[in-house]
Amino acid sequence: MAQILLIDDDELLRDTLRQMLELDGHAVTEASDGEQGLALFRSRGGRFDAVITDMLMPGIDGTRVIVELRRSHPDLAVIAISGGRRVLSPQFNLETAALAGASCQLSKPFSRHDLQSALTQAMAASHR
Numbered sequence: 001m002a003q004i005l006l007i008d009d010d011e012l013l014r015d016t017l018r019q020m021l022e023l024d025g026h027a028v029t030e031a032s033d034g035e036q037g038l039a040l041f042r043s044r045g046g047r048f049d050a051v052i053t054d055m056l057m058p059g060i061d062g063t064r065v066i067v068e069l070r071r072s073h074p075d076l077a078v079i080a081i082s083g084g085r086r087v088l089s090p091q092f093n094l095e096t097a098a099l100a101g102a103s104c105q106l107s108k109p110f111s112r113h114d115l116q117s118a119l120t121q122a123m124a125a126s127h128r
Contacts, residue, residue, distance in 0.1 A: 008052075055094070062080055103125050
């Protein structure tokens, strides 16, 4: 069981992802934006095994979240997710996430299996 911080401004998607993760036995803490996510991460002393963050959110976006997390916890498993918006494609956002230091990237929509695989891969890479 992993302690996972899930950051996404889409409440319905957050709820769906939380349910998927909990079915696999993970404990999930939710944040509705990057600012709240970083505050939760810090208030709990960084005691998360993984962070899943959306890339496009109001206020603090996913790129900044990843950069901030990497500064303090360079080995943390970080998964970036994106569905893109109007002029920004999901691929552009996910390439940006990789450059910022995300362990794995997922383009929305994705399956439970895709999420499980990304989490396994990200957590394995973080424990090297």
